Amino acid sequence: MSDHEAPRTPSDKNVDGVVDSANEALADADRAAKDAASDGSSIVEESEVIETTNVETPKVEDPDAAAFAEAESAFPGTFGTSSAAAAPASESIAADAYTPPPASDADTRIFAPEPAAEPTVTGAAAPGPIFVQAPEPPRDRGNRGTVAGIGILAALCFAVLYLGTALGIGALAGNVEGDTFVDSVLEALTSWQLWVPTAVFFIAFWLLGAIINRGRWGFWVVFGILVGVASYGGHLLGQLFAAPFWNISSAQAGELVNVNLLAPLAIAAFIFGRELTIWFGAWAARSGARKTVRNAEAQREYERLLEAGPKLSA
Template sequence: MSDPQSSYGEPVDEPTTGDDDVVGRAEEGLADAEAAGRSAVEPTEAPEPGAGEVVEETVVEEVVVADEAPSAVNEWAAEPPAWAANAPLDDEPVATDAAPTAVYEESVTVSDTTVSPSEPVAEREPVAPVAAQPIFVQAPEAPRPRGNRAAAGAIGILAALSFAVLYLGAWLALGAITGDVTGANVGTTAVAALGTWALWVPVVVFFIAFWLLGAIVNRGRWGAWVIIGLLVGVAAYGGHLLGQLFQAPFWQLTASQGAELVEGQLLAPLAIAAFVFGRELTIWFGAWAASRGKRVTELNAEAQREYERTLEAGPQLARG
């Protein structure tokens, strides 16, 4: 079987006049379509992305090139027979490739656009939550009630000095009545009496009795001093008898002599004066001690009320 190509002879030059026009017009149509497609797609201004925002933009550009090739080309560019597919005919022009319809798609994607600060931010370590610490507030102490015993002792000293003055005056007065004390020796007798047991023992006994009564009555009313003050008078009377024994002195006396001395002083004017002085001074100085005790009672009540108000208000934090 002979080669079909050889049977036709040598290939001849194809006319190119029509083909050049078709290709040129196709290229012009392609350029016009591309320009039209670019002008159709107008870029839009996208808002500036903020910090932490992601902006995604897709631009699709389609360029359709119309088939502007003349219909004449399509007529003579029909599909040749199978046996002549690879060999051009002498009378038949070689068809060039017509410009196909081209679709261009351009995609622009901006993703993960994050505006970060110009300087790196140091990562802070997580701080563990601090548990609330309990605040201990010391509870106020209950006020201690103040007493009147010390004040009664101080008042008792003044009362004892007054007792000593009155007792010495009675002593000198009784001596003047009996004629032992005169205007010439009154000074010397008074000075001599200040150094005797007979004067100071009754004074000391009176003070001790007065202070003990004040310790018992404490913040009591004046009525307690008036009633119980009778015992202080009795103590002063006993102090007179004891002073006479110390003045003897009793360690140099026999029992019978001591008994006779005590019997002789039971109804002595100075012993009765000691009782009266002790009783009266307790009443009057006791009124002073009772007044002081009343004041102390009011102060204690006010302190207790303040303590109760503090407890009701609860704990308070001091602010500097």
């Protein structure tokens, strides 16, 4: 026994003897089969199986299977097979085809087909319907509101100038003195003679501005004379309200109007209305020009959007 060879036990020797005897049995069986074939013995055909009701098919004993069964019974598990697995070869030879054992109820299962999985969208969710609304055309910006604000400031200036002129004329006539100056001012501030011409001037200025709107300053210069005429008429109307006209006869009202036709304060009212319309009209015209430029820019932007067409945001 060499240094690398493990010592053999008695059980190993017995196993080797069984294996050798099994190999010799296989060799003897092989020689017997060849001798039987040479003598012309007939072998039962594999494909013909006679099935009878009360007659058992004779089993042909296979020496190879018997040797393996004997060895397995002496040393179970040595050849990796059980005695139940070593079936007689005669049964396999007699059977024409392998018939599988009947399946039990536990093995017989019917599986319903699984529903097909719906395709999933890995990217962004599919967008819904998109409604594109055309941009609305820009609205033209008018200048009438600005003219009304400018007209209020112009009317206040008209009232101050008109009041100063009235006090100056009264001082020249000796009706207004230093001791009675404050009383004269308070009396004028609460009289129809001051506020009726002022109101008429404002209305005339605003109406002219509503007509001119965003027009040039030249329109204010030319048509400002109409505001002056309206202011002149406002002076006459203020004298009638101060009378008051509802307490006097028509003859007295006509005489009052004739006296004030060429009065210095009436002429001053015409001049103030005319000049204030020119200068404050320049302010209104400049505001109208700015609005005209903005309207043009808004119109160009609107046309650019129409030419570009609708776009989807990312």
